[in-house]
Amino acid sequence: MTKARRVVTQFLAVGLTLLLALPARANDAPLVADAHVVSSYPTVNFGAVSNLYVGGGSFSLLQFDLSNLPSGTISAQVTRANLTLFVNRINVAGAVDLAAVQSGWTETGVTYNNWPTIGATATTIPVS
Secondary structure, eight states, X not given: OXXXXXXXXXXHHHHHHHXXXXXXXXXXXXXXXXXXXXXXXXXXXXXXXXXXXXXXXXXXXXXXXOTTSOTTOOGGGOOOOXXXXXXXXXSSOEEEEEEEEOSOOOTTTOOGGGOOOEEEEEEEEEEO
């Protein structure tokens, strides 16, 4: 093989490798709904309340728009997700469990009586 042909072959091999490589991507997933449910108010919807409560029979739900992810993306392909929460008051120190929601819900319709199925705890965050 001539030197010129070897260079072209190597160039094409590198080019094809770059074209076939899946690029690392960063995508935003904006919050589109949030609400909390309270066991002592099982039929009341708290979707319009500006704060979210957890603990003492209260559970919060967050819903994100994932349409920015490439079509066909499955959870196993997501290697990292960052979520920033701000705490404005702690009545009792403890921990917050984060888990994926497994069924549908709406911000204006969810109550304790109809809140969605929740998956296994993904992580627990200490709060003090």
